[in-house]
Amino acid sequence: MEILKKQFQEFISGLMSLPTLSFFSYDMCRIFLLSNFQAKKRMVKIVHKIIQSKRDSSMSSMVPKDVVDVLLKDASELLTDDLIADNMIDMMIPGEDSVPVLMTLAIKYLSDCPAALHQLTEENLKLKRLKAQNGEPLIWSDYLSLPFTQNVITEALRMGNIIIGVMRKAMKDIEIKGYLIPKGWCFFAYFRSVHLDENHYDWPYQFNPWRWQEKDILSSYNFTPFGGGQRLCPGLDLARLETSIFLHHFVTNFRWVAEEDTIVNFPTVRMKKRMPVWVKRREE
Numbered sequence: 001m002e003i004l005k006k007q008f009q010e011f012i013s014g015l016m017s018l019p020t021l022s023f024f025s026y027d028m029c030r031i032f033l034l035s036n037f038q039a040k041k042r043m044v045k046i047v048h049k050i051i052q053s054k055r056d057s058s059m060s061s062m063v064p065k066d067v068v069d070v071l072l073k074d075a076s077e078l079l080t081d082d083l084i085a086d087n088m089i090d091m092m093i094p095g096e097d098s099v100p101v102l103m104t105l106a107i108k109y110l111s112d113c114p115a116a117l118h119q120l121t122e123e124n125l126k127l128k129r130l131k132a133q134n135g136e137p138l139i140w141s142d143y144l145s146l147p148f149t150q151n152v153i154t155e156a157l158r159m160g161n162i163i164i165g166v167m168r169k170a171m172k173d174i175e176i177k178g179y180l181i182p183k184g185w186c187f188f189a190y191f192r193s194v195h196l197d198e199n200h201y202d203w204p205y206q207f208n209p210w211r212w213q214e215k216d217i218l219s220s221y222n223f224t225p226f227g228g229g230q231r232l233c234p235g236l237d238l239a240r241l242e243t244s245i246f247l248h249h250f251v252t253n254f255r256w257v258a259e260e261d262t263i264v265n266f267p268t269v270r271m272k273k274r275m276p277v278w279v280k281r282r283e284e
């Protein structure tokens with residue numbers, strides 16, 4: 001697993017920096033991309049081994065336990081091992097990178113904003129107590145009944161810009177604010193410049209979950225952490241759900257002190273020192 005993780009980290013840092021490679025010399029780009037593709041190749045090899053061992057074992061007849069099992073059970077001949085391996089690697093990006101980064105950023109911003117942490121904790125404790133009182137377990141839609149928690153996640157997405165932007169190709173000549181993008185050109189829509197623009201957000205560098213109260217984020221072109229249009233992220237709700245579940249359990253069960261750290265935005269969004277967090281169980 002550690003080897004796979006190392007290859008993945010190399011692969012993802014190359015993938016995320018593709019738009020910025022144009023600043024470097026041809027030779028540097030070649031070396032960088034080569035090591036990126038080699039990392040991907042090594043990952044494919046590891047995933048192929050996992051697929052093969054699953055095929056060899058008698059597990060194929062059992063109830064699927066993970067995504068590989070489900071894909072292996074697919075009767076369609078189009079789903080080759082190469083395609084399954086590619087799918088698995090694609091799933092690793094949000095599983096290992098985007099959502100955990102969102103959770104980390106939320107913890108970072110909350111650590112620096114006691115008022116938001118207090119309100120978030122109160123909201124989640126209230127739900128926890130209500131569930132305990134009624135003897136009910138949490139159900140998946142409960143996260144929607146936590147409006148402040150949703151605002152915290154929205155604000156972490158706005159400030160964090162986990163995916164810094166998306167690449168697109170102009171299908172026809174387009175003029176934007178006096179600039180012509182000729183047909184066939186590729187361009188990079190940079191989310192950070194919109195999400196941190198003071199024309200759209202007051203005090204854009206301030207973590208302020210309250211700014212989202214009464215705001216309809218779905219109809220806003222100034223808030224696109226999950227992209228937009230036909231390529232809108234299909235994992236949008238899952239990412240929010242997972243982060244809500246994590247925050248709910250974390251704030252209702254623990255208190256913590258996060259070490260001083262800074263957010264690095266290049267080549268991917270990361271904590272400079274990985275932000276160690278000292279955790280203590282809450283007593284209630």
Ligand code: HEM
Pocket residue numbers: 091094095098099102162163165166167224225226227228230231232233234235236238239
């Ligand atoms: C905080 C978490 C996440 C963020 C910020 C995020 C962001 C994005 C963005 C901006 C795109 C659009 C890329 C483009 O237009 O070129 C995208 C696409 C995609 N995302 Fe996510 N994502 C997240 C979580 C997830 C999760 C949890 C999954 C699934 C398990 C997922 C699966 C995908 C897939 C399959 C695409 C490609 C869609 C397509 O090209 O049609 N994402 N994501």
